[in-house]
Amino acid sequence: MLKNMDELLELAKRRGKRRIAVAAAASRNILEGLKLAEDLVHPLLVGDPDTIKQYIDEIGLNAEIIGARDMRESTYWALELVRKGEADLIMKGKVPTPDFLRAVLDKEKGLRTNRVLSHLTVLGVPRYHKLLFITDAGMNIRPDLEMKTKILRNAFEILFRLGYEQPKAAVLASIEQLHPDMPETLDAAALSKMADRGVFGNALVDGPLAFDLAISRESAEIKGVKSPVAGDADILLVHDVAAGNSLAKSMIYFGGAKAGGIILGAKAPVVLLSRADSPEQKLYSIAFALASL
Amino acid sequence: MLKNMDELLELAKRRGKRRIAVAAAASRNILEGLKLAEDLVHPLLVGDPDTIKQYIDEIGLNAEIIGARDMRESTYWALELVRKGEADLIMKGKVPTPDFLRAVLDKEKGLRTNRVLSHLTVLGVPRYHKLLFITDAGMNIRPDLEMKTKILRNAFEILFRLGYEQPKAAVLASIEQLHPDMPETLDAAALSKMADRGVFGNALVDGPLAFDLAISRESAEIKGVKSPVAGDADILLVHDVAAGNSLAKSMIYFGGAKAGGIILGAKAPVVLLSRADSPEQKLYSIAFALASL
Numbered sequence: 096m097l098k099n100m101d102e103l104l105e106l107a108k109r110r111g112k113r114r115i116a117v118a119a120a121a122s123r124n125i126l127e128g129l130k131l132a133e134d135l136v137h138p139l140l141v142g143d144p145d146t147i148k149q150y151i152d153e154i155g156l157n158a159e160i161i162g163a164r165d166m167r168e169s170t171y172w173a174l175e176l177v178r179k180g181e182a183d184l185i186m187k188g189k190v191p192t193p194d195f196l197r198a199v200l201d202k203e204k205g206l207r208t209n210r211v212l213s214h215l216t217v218l219g220v221p222r223y224h225k226l227l228f229i230t231d232a233g234m235n236i237r238p239d240l241e242m243k244t245k246i247l248r249n250a251f252e253i254l255f256r257l258g259y260e261q262p263k264a265a266v267l268a269s270i271e272q273l274h275p276d277m278p279e280t281l282d283a284a285a286l287s288k289m290a291d292r293g294v295f296g297n298a299l300v301d302g303p304l305a306f307d308l309a310i311s312r313e314s315a316e317i318k319g320v321k322s323p324v325a326g327d328a329d330i331l332l333v334h335d336v337a338a339g340n341s342l343a344k345s346m347i348y349f350g351g352a353k354a355g356g357i358i359l360g361a362k363a364p365v366v367l368l369s370r371a372d373s374p375e376q377k378l379y380s381i382a383f384a385l386a387s388l
Numbered sequence: 389m390l391k392n393m394d395e396l397l398e399l400a401k402r403r404g405k406r407r408i409a410v411a412a413a414a415s416r417n418i419l420e421g422l423k424l425a426e427d428l429v430h431p432l433l434v435g436d437p438d439t440i441k442q443y444i445d446e447i448g449l450n451a452e453i454i455g456a457r458d459m460r461e462s463t464y465w466a467l468e469l470v471r472k473g474e475a476d477l478i479m480k481g482k483v484p485t486p487d488f489l490r491a492v493l494d495k496e497k498g499l500r501t502n503r504v505l506s507h508l509t510v511l512g513v514p515r516y517h518k519l520l521f522i523t524d525a526g527m528n529i530r531p532d533l534e535m536k537t538k539i540l541r542n543a544f545e546i547l548f549r550l551g552y553e554q555p556k557a558a559v560l561a562s563i564e565q566l567h568p569d570m571p572e573t574l575d576a577a578a579l580s581k582m583a584d585r586g587v588f589g590n591a592l593v594d595g596p597l598a599f600d601l602a603i604s605r606e607s608a609e610i611k612g613v614k615s616p617v618a619g620d621a622d623i624l625l626v627h628d629v630a631a632g633n634s635l636a637k638s639m640i641y642f643g644g645a646k647a648g649g650i651i652l653g654a655k656a657p658v659v660l661l662s663r664a665d666s667p668e669q670k671l672y673s674i675a676f677a678l679a680s681l
Contacts, residue, residue, distance in 0.1 A: 220642050221642075222641065222642045222644070223642065232562075233562075236567075236569055236570060237569075267630065267634055268630050269525075269526075269629045269630045269632075269633035269634070274529075276529055276530075277529060277630070279630055305633060305634075305637065306633065306634040306637040306638060306641070307637045307640075307641060307664070310641060310642075311641055314664055317663060317664045318663070318664055333634070334630055334631075335631070336562045337560065337561050337562045337570070337572055337627055337631060338627075338628070338630060338631035338634060338635075339562075340562035340598060340599065341560055341562070341598075341599040341626070341631060341635050342631075342634050342635055342638055344598065344599040344600045345599060345635055345638045345639055345642075345643065346638055346642050346643075347600075348515065348599070348600060348603060348604055349513050349514075349515045349516065349603075349638075349639050349642070349643030349645070350638065350639075350642030350643045351515070352642070370610060370611070371600070371607055371610045371611055
């Protein structure tokens with residue numbers, strides 16, 4: 096169990112310095128992000144060699160450059176580095192996200208597994224007693240029950256790798272009761288029962304839980320809800336990406352949370368940074384990917 | 389424009405002390421909530437007179453008691469007090485919420501108007517420069533475009549009454565682009581255009597906006613989104629109640645926000661307190677109802 100982002104960084108450092116392949120790396124913003132994480136990863140930069148060389152000299156980043164003619168070639172070479180075991184992680188550069196993810200999912204040249212791709216956010220919230228994970232706040236628009244099962248499995252797998260013995264997931268809704276007009280409450284019941292039946296291994300799932308019950312023991316006591324997850328959730332499973340995205344951002348902007356995010360379900364953790372990510376968020380995302388190896 | 393909850397309390401006090409009818413008032417928890425607001429409202433307590441008398445003596449609450457035999461009678465008498473102009477506000481006591489709302493919506497004996505009922509949350513978030521309103525985080529499960537229009541109209545009407553000259557609403561989504569698989573982004577575009585055409589009076593609407601763009605000018609600048617609402621939203625319109633509920637609660641529990649909530653669209657503001665509401669939340673909800681008169 097990790098208490099805060101410093102512990103996540105420590106864990107990442109203990110993994111030892113790994114190689115990260117960067118597809119279409121000729122972006123100053125991306126290279127600056129890598130500079131912040133230079134103690135954690137050694138970059139293999141795929142893309143236009145002249146531009147990359149110029150940027151890394153300016154920034155003072157130590158990295159290898161692998162020349163590629165265009166975004167497409169650069170993406171496939173970065174993927175190949177991971178497939179051949181020459182890189183441990185992969186990061187998107189300035190190639191558009193849909194094109195990049197399509198390449199990741201390519202059956203022959205990609206990093207496809209039998210799992211789905213899903214996004215996992217990690218948040219160090221000052222007012223919470225440990226790290227909080229939200230899924231899926233970045234990728235799957237409106238997952239059905241089957242997809243939620245796979246998304247939850249992806250998240251648990253990472254938490255096991257981070258050293259959690261028995262991670263706890265709350266399936267969020269606005270109420271604790273089951274309501275036929277609120278499919279998220281029915282999915283929550285199904286996921287809870289699946290966990291009881293051992294589908295997720297040594298992990299606890301409870302829901303439907305309103306947000307306050309998931310993270311506040313006091314709220315759970317006042318409402319008389321008994322649950323091993325209530326007040327102590329590690330993972331919040333949201334019903335759609337719009338809900339998860341606002342929730343994670345409110346923790347960052349209003350709750351002072353430190354945050355990072357990665358994409359799970361491929362053969363290697365995938366880092367996607369956004370221009371609007373703070374330098375801190377870039378560092379934590381790379382650290383999160385590394386720690387989850 | 390109100391900067392914080394203290395300004396909302398001040399505004400409520402300036403309305404002068406008003407009468408609040410309480411349906412099925414024989415609840416210690418409810419009466420304690422009213423005690424906190426005794427400077428703001430004079431309670432007309434409908435319900436079992438002996439129990440109410442005992443509680444208000446213990447609590448030291450100054451109020452009128454109107455005897456009623458059961459919850460149903462007590463609800464209808466409370467509604468009648470409002471209809472006859474003998475009370476200005478109405479509050480739910482220990483009658484179940486669905487029964488109470490059904491009575492409020494009763495065509496003959498209720499407080500029905502041609503508007504829909506919707507819930508409006510007010511939040512004083514330390515890290516935001518003014519009060520933030522969320523709708524609908526408590527009542528309408530998954531409103532369609534027509535319902536969203538009515539919900540937004542209800543919210544604007546209250547903000548005009550609170551003295552806002554040109555309230556600004558952000559329609560939340562996870563992205564700023566329109567996406568056919570994300571109906572909330574299409575609804576957002578429609579609502580924005582309706583506002584441009586004057587449907588909501590002197591009010592601004594923009595969306596789809598991700599949460600960070602709605603409340604952070606810096607984020608909007610980084611992403612290059614130009615919008616009179618971005619970074620300065622008064623109202624956040626959410627796509628469903630599960631999203632709104634988690635979002636509001638994360639602001640309360642992780643963002644240290646002071647909060648209150650009322651139901652709009654009836655002939656008088658409706659206060660519904662929950663047992664899990666903090667004393668502060670109870671006070672702010674009553675003050676919010678009073679200020680919105």
